[in-house]
Amino acid sequence: MTKIERNERLIRLCLLVVAFSAISVLAVITIFIFEQGTPIMFKYGFKNFLLGQDWYPSEKSFGLFPMIVGSLMVTLGALIIGVPLGLASAIFLTEFSNRRLARILKPFIELLAGIPSVVYGFIGLMFLIPFIRENLGGPGLSVLASSIILGVMILPTVTSIAIDSIRAVPDSFREGSIALGATKWQTVKMVILPAARSGIVAGVVLGMGRAIGETMAVIMVAGNAAAIPDSILAPVRTLTSNIALEMAYASGEHRQALFATGVILFVIIMILNTIANLTSARQKKR
Amino acid sequence: MIGTVKNIIEVKNLYVYYAKFQALKGINLNIQANCISALIGPSGCGKSTFLRALNRMNDLIEGARTEGQVYFDGKNIYHPDTDLLTLRRRVGMVFQRPNPFPLSIEDNVTYGLKVHGLTARNFLEERLYRSLQAVNLWEELKDRLDENALKLTGEQQQRLCIARLLALEPEVVLMDEPCSALDPMATGRIEDLMYELKKDYTIVIVTHNMQQAARVSDYTGYFLLGDLVEFGETNQIFTSPQDKRTEDYITGRFG
Ligand SMILES: Nc1ncnc2c1ncn2[C@@H]1O[C@H](COP(=O)(O)OP(=O)(O)OP(=O)(O)O)[C@@H](O)[C@H]1O
Numbered sequence: 001m002t003k004i005e006r007n008e009r010l011i012r013l014c015l016l017v018v019a020f021s022a023i024s025v026l027a028v029i030t031i032f033i034f035e036q037g038t039p040i041m042f043k044y045g046f047k048n049f050l051l052g053q054d055w056y057p058s059e060k061s062f063g064l065f066p067m068i069v070g071s072l073m074v075t076l077g078a079l080i081i082g083v084p085l086g087l088a089s090a091i092f093l094t095e096f097s098n099r100r101l102a103r104i105l106k107p108f109i110e111l112l113a114g115i116p117s118v119v120y121g122f123i124g125l126m127f128l129i130p131f132i133r134e135n136l137g138g139p140g141l142s143v144l145a146s147s148i149i150l151g152v153m154i155l156p157t158v159t160s161i162a163i164d165s166i167r168a169v170p171d172s173f174r175e176g177s178i179a180l181g182a183t184k185w186q187t188v189k190m191v192i193l194p195a196a197r198s199g200i201v202a203g204v205v206l207g208m209g210r211a212i213g214e215t216m217a218v219i220m221v222a223g224n225a226a227a228i229p230d231s232i233l234a235p236v237r238t239l240t241s242n243i244a245l246e247m248a249y250a251s252g253e254h255r256q257a258l259f260a261t262g263v264i265l266f267v268i269i270m271i272l273n274t275i276a277n278l279t280s281a282r283q284k285k286r
Numbered sequence: 287m288i289g290t291v292k293n294i295i296e297v298k299n300l301y302v303y304y305a306k307f308q309a310l311k312g313i314n315l316n317i318q319a320n321c322i323s324a325l326i327g328p329s330g331c332g333k334s335t336f337l338r339a340l341n342r343m344n345d346l347i348e349g350a351r352t353e354g355q356v357y358f359d360g361k362n363i364y365h366p367d368t369d370l371l372t373l374r375r376r377v378g379m380v381f382q383r384p385n386p387f388p389l390s391i392e393d394n395v396t397y398g399l400k401v402h403g404l405t406a407r408n409f410l411e412e413r414l415y416r417s418l419q420a421v422n423l424w425e426e427l428k429d430r431l432d433e434n435a436l437k438l439t440g441e442q443q444q445r446l447c448i449a450r451l452l453a454l455e456p457e458v459v460l461m462d463e464p465c466s467a468l469d470p471m472a473t474g475r476i477e478d479l480m481y482e483l484k485k486d487y488t489i490v491i492v493t494h495n496m497q498q499a500a501r502v503s504d505y506t507g508y509f510l511l512g513d514l515v516e517f518g519e520t521n522q523i524f525t526s527p528q529d530k531r532t533e534d535y536i537t538g539r540f541g
């Protein structure tokens with residue numbers, strides 16, 4: 001074995017150790033959550049946890065259904081608001097604005113991703129909540145407010161990843177389309193977006209992950225009532241808020257039930273990611 | 287050439303600038319209908335620039351500016367009232383590197399029709415069949431029409447790009463080194479195809495390959511440093527060029 005070969009081996013070994021320890025930390029966290037959260041689900045029954053409507057931990061009633069619905073509602077709402085806006089800004093900046101404007105604006109958009117979520121929550125509390133309360137009714141703290149705040153929060157992620165994937169589409173596609181007499185918008189709609197789709201979907205999945213996992217900003221604007229919201233103007237509590245609001249004082253089975261909430265959140269995120277990846281893979285194959 | 291001569295394109299005093307750089311210096315040239323005209327010349331002499339001026343593709347390049355007139359079918363395409371979408375539909379372009387869209391084979395061929403608002407199913411199917419037939423791809427691909435076009439070989443991709451143009455029934459087909467990414471066998475077959483297409487279309491081809499120009503074209507133009515040095519019947523250009531510079535180039539004594 002030459003010296004170079006020995007060196008290569010050593011480097012490989014080091015990388016392996018580093019990669020393995022990073023992955024094992026994640027594995028340990030996952031195992032810990034499941035280990036803490038699943039026993040109580042067995043004890044009271046999965047069905048009661050998933051479909052139970054009442055969350056009264058002191059009375060041993062651990063229904064998480066309102067929070068599951070709440071998380072899904074605000075995440076969906078965030079996507080409905082954030083994805084079209086993000087995609088539209090990405091398309092505008094890459095295809096329709098002049099290059100200088102795009103160069104100035106893109107770092108600005110990426111900067112938005114770095115603003116701490118408590119700031120978003122605070123702004124929501126100061127301006128959005130009173131606005132909704134006075135103009136649309138209800139307490140203001142609501143599904144709508146959470147969706148808007150989360151939608152704005154995922155905007156930078158969706159936009160900047162969409163910009164990158166649209167930029168990665170070769171110019172030869174654009175030329176080919178324009179040379180056939182297509183307009184710019186037709187080119188974007190029929191060639192550029194399909195070509196950039198898998199990147200765009202990846203951005204949406206990341207944004208979705210951020211929306212469903214976001215806690216602080218949501219707690220500040222959601223109202224946090226543990227009941228299924230009957231309109232988008234009603235308060236809502238998400239799975240993450242449920243954990244964060246009660247962890248500080250929970251003990252015993254209550255505490256375990258909060259870990260169970262974490263398990264359910266974990267599983268939901270896995271399912272959503274898988275669905276998103278499968279649909280984009282299937283569409284790509286066609 | 288037998289019969290009446292019709293100039294489908296007449297270029298008058300064409301100048302093209304990239305920012306301050308003068309890429310074309312007053313080109314005058316007529317292109318005859320139903321002929322193949324070849325443009326040859328060393329790298330960077332402005333062949334592609336000229337070709338792209340004929341369907342205003344240079345408009346896409348930031349900083350490019352054009353002066354002079356290009357009459358297509360009697361009308362100056364640089365007149366402000368020109369409908370660019372229709373112009374590009376009538377004067378189509380095939381690129382150096384095959385650039386099919388990352389869509390199905392069928393969607394590639396029908397793309398141009400759809401963007402021009404032609405969506406009747408029967409019509410699309412009929413054009414799909416006819417265009418793929420015309421480029422000899424129908425038999426090969428008729429069972430794979432919904433497969434992604436990027437899976438095809440380079441030659442098939444280039445044929446598909448030609449089919450995608452023919453679906454629009456253009457009058458002029460501009461080809462910028464259409465064979466440079468293909469092997470010699472495939473090149474020969476694309477040349478045969480051009481020969482067949484000549485019946486119905488006017489073809490202008492840029493090529494680096496002088497044998498190719500000699501083989502396929504009726505007329506040849508020699509570009510040098512943004513000037514059109516000589517333009518004439520291919521036979522004459524290759525056997526008795528009028529200009530010393532043309533002679534040097536085609537006999538390989540260039541530079
Ligand atoms: N987008 C552009 N911006 C600035 N200069 C350009 C641009 N495109 C071409 N040029 C310049 O214009 C001149 C002519 O270019 P053109 O591409 O027309 O040459 P060509 O004859 O097609 O060359 P080749 O045989 O290498 O394809 C070259 O000097 C080139 O550097």
Ligand SMILES: [Mg+2]
Pocket residue numbers: 333334335462
């Ligand atoms: Mg060129």
